[in-house]
Amino acid sequence: MRIKFRYTRNVKFLLMVVIMSTFHFISAQDIKPPVKDIDAYFSEARKFKNQNKIDLAIKAMAKAANLAEENEDIKTIIDSYHEISLLNLKLEREDNALFYYERAEIYLREITYPHGNATHQYIEALNYFRNGKPYQALDLLEEARSLSNDRHLLNLISLLEANISLKIEKYRVASKNFNSLVVNSDIHEKAYLTTKAYLGLTKLNIALDSLDSAAKNGTNALNLARDNDFHQEILEANELLGKTFEKLGQFDSALVYNRNLLQIKDSLIAIEKINAQVKTADQLRGELMESTIKKQDVEIKELNESSSRSEITAILTSAFLTIISLLAVSLYRNNQIKLKTNDLLHTKNRELQTARDAAVQSMEAKTNFLSTVSHELRTPLYAVTGLTHLLLEENPSKKQEEHLKALKFSGDYLLNFINDILQINKIDADKLEPLNVKFSLKKVLTEVINSLQQSAKANKTVINLDYDPDIPSHLLSDPLKLSQIFINLVGNALKFTKKGEVTVITKLQEQHEDEVTIYFEVKDTGIGIAPEKQENIFDSFEQGSIQINREYGGTGLGLTIVKSLLGLFDSKIKLKSELGKGSSFFFELTLKTTEGSEIDDMNFQMHERDYDLTGLHILIVEDNKINQVITKKMLLKKEVTCDIASNGTDAIEMVRNNTYDAVLMDIHMPGISGEEATIEIRKFNTTLPIIALTAISLDDSLESFYAAGVNDVVTKPFKPEVFYQKIGQNVFSPKINNPAS
Template structure:
């Protein structure tokens, strides 16, 4: 039957002009496709597996059918049907593929209404994936398009969806506005009236939490008067009773609230029982229908045979036998083909299920890796923060020569450990695609001079000389990612100083090309150190590779710096080259392209010190830290600078303190018991939107940027924090208390 159905479809497409006269082939295709789409939709709504499979095969057939058609709207309809199927089955991978296909088609036809509808579907996909902000953004884009270009009926669903997502966010006022807009569109168009009662339910919930009890009661009354409201719809009735329970609970009428909660439970039980009976009834009915079908087929065949017996003659019988023989051969071939296709489809289905499972495992593994990085970073940097803090405080005291030497050893060891941890975090962020290219104006020659000066102070412990030659033809200010350029130069400069003893290191820049919009610059870092063999040079950019164990023991390090250099340069569309031989040093070079900056766009020096910063006692800082040692040390650093400081042991205590006292700034740890820093920040920002919250954390900012932004954190300071940077941040963000 399936073969016959497809054969007839192909015959209609091939010979449609001959059968239907002068009707165009495109018109036939459109009507034909729309009918088949309606039929596939009916099949897919069925609870029977075989019927659903017919719907799936019909959809696949339609996709092939419209592939070479010029009608983009026809393709949009078929793609939209497949998107609905994948979303209903929570297959977000294939749903996203077809949504992207529709975006490409819409870009070709420039249909703003279709664009809005596709954004609405994208919002549904993002909601299924748990990406609340992305879903909300897609819905807002859809609303903007549909409000201007859509039909009145289009505003029903988009406002309905926005009302739901805002209700979950507890944005009661915004949810109420969209629910009212959806109701207005239903009233204007007269369609989808069955949604009115659910919209009134959302309105009632918003009214309750906004303290608008009269309006909430009006919504309840409207539901009871709705033509589509039926008391025997136990699922909705359960939700209705639950919402009324909330209503009376908020009004402190606890007995009534308890009554409605009990009623809600009863309705949900009835709904579950009703569903169970429906499934049993549908199975029994299906069996009866199949038996009746078989009986009818048997009777029909018998009647046809009786008629044939009456009409048949000797020659007709022979002819029938010949035809039957042909049909048997043809049927046998078709049976083999169908069986083969069935096996292929089963294998494809299994492969698809395996792929979905594999994707889930990959997602879980990625999440596990991210959680591990957060945990290990926190566990390493938290005690390191204690060491750095104690070291800073001890430096303020008077000490003898031996103690001063010991303090330097502590600082060197902690700085080395911090540098290694930061390299691991940075490499992980680069591997996960967590780095973005920024465009900001900066002075390249000043940056190189600062990096050289810093290396002379912090890294040059082997009596090396650094020679810096900068091309004065390079424009004073360029546009590019200053931080990534500084990281590349710093790693290469540190590498040269590490492998050179009492030698020379040469740093130079030269202008390669100067255009109207771009400037190309070559960077060269050369040393007179130990150099490397051909084998070492080929592996020099590999992770954790320093040539040999002997080199590692003699010079130290873990072999991450040059791996980071390679990945950053790849991100900046550059490539490092190295020339070296044993005993003759090494020369690293790379080319980068920068943008030109107009004179008026040059960066200006900004004073960090405010006019009121002398009166530091007027600044009151709230420190939120669950580690008692870190809490005491950080509080001591803050008070040493002259600021006031209170401490909270967890997020709940921090929220309570901000209600009781006025603070200039909050320093928030993230990983804490009871209530973490993200949730605590949301509560504080909800009460005091303009109160600055600075994260003081061991978590990677690059890997957790979305979490920091969602919580409303103003800036992130990584542990162990530099005391001077902490001071500057407090001054920059704080305002004195009145």
């Protein structure tokens, strides 16, 4: 709505200033209605809106606005105008919607009202979506979400985001939002939002060809709509159910819903009702403008009467009116100039929007391509690494063992390369955000160094930790991303250092109340970096030279990842290096302290322990046949029995009807995803360990997996020892993580 709404704003500005202080809604009758609480009018309007009685809803909001003005309650006046604007949008009366939207904006300029600004952005986003600009709409919704914590508005934002995601085929985002709204606890429109969510899920299921789920959700929507007299939603549910049952081949059922639909659409009462609603909306706007003109006539008459009492007053009044007239003419001329300027600005704005849309679509295409490629490569890699592991355990001959180890090395190298590309792409696509949890910095660094000791021994290099004891032991930040930074820096130093030393240095720079600034440095005695290469060393695929790349290997992405991850913490990495003498990478981080609190570290480093898995019975949920065979064989090696479900729907029924010690859940499957299947299972089983066994793609979020009720995540392809450890940990030492219950 930004382009369209801004266009007419200056034209109406003078009128708005004059009528701001004199606006009163005029009721259709001279009899004053009994005074109600403003909240009661809002509730009444919501009820009428959801029942598609838009004329009655607008009248209720007009009374609310009138009462708010009498009470000089500016925030409620703004809320009233916003609601009337939304009601007019529902009637497709964009001119009326614009009129009230602009009146609200005038008041918003005068006061600080985050919720009002958030609603303003929401209305603008809705209009962008209606006018075929989904990506701009999503940007505005994020802005609106950051301005208000009002649960009702956040629910409306989630609903609009879900519908936009459905439109642009981001089905996972749409599914998550619709499912969260099915169980909403909104204090104003719980039933209405649930109905809308069921309708959204019906459309989503139809798009995914999950017709049984579509029929179920559509029926739920229709029942709720009928129970609450939601006329528009009854019509939409009948239309969707008719389409669903036609696709299912159940033509008798489809005929029933299609007849219902025709009956509603052909109703003369319905047509007359729509006409009446539009007439009411236009009438109220006309009455508002007529009321303003009448009030101005009264004021002019009073001025004329007062002029006869005093010649001085008449002269002053005449002078005042003359000045006002001159100002009005001046404002009019200036406004004409501004309109011409605005035309040019709007033209440029449209060009910029077009260019931005193209850039967004291009970035989206690149992101989706890399996400798909990385995910698709992980699936066959799982087969390669899994089969290699199984063959190595079957006592191969020495010659075969040599070839298998070479194959395993190549698979591990390719996996690291894919992981690096995915990490860079996630950062570029703003898919990563730093967490803020309690952790021990010394523990992070110690575990990183311990994990790289094998590489150090291979190069006959010593890793030292120079840790400042003055650094507080309890800090708040993201230990996972910090460990990634140091794994890349120390790993990079080890790669180029033979028979030397790598030192990790930490120093407390300053401490102020609950904030500390810490200096970090990773230095080595390796080959060093030439001065002309240092400027580009943090760019992707840069390793100093082609000769170095061939001699030492690697992807050249480690330092790029470090630079990007530090950017999430608003920090920059710096470099000092001299050829033949080594290199030093250093940076500073500002972290919060939690001195005196009990440490609650994230378990980012697994504590190894041998678990006896003999006799366990596990469900494997996996749609890929090769992966099914490999996972099953790996479990049989540990004398674990298992069943296999090829999709999420089967998995839900098998868990309901059988007893398992754990579930290995693939996330990406046709039909119901592993995340959705987990949510359904958690509705009737809250204790069963569920481990996501998946090739993570760009759009995946570990937080969303855990929010769905997953206990742990193992990324495919994986090391067998990690696989067995995760199963043992979650079966024998479970940590229940089940918000879905």
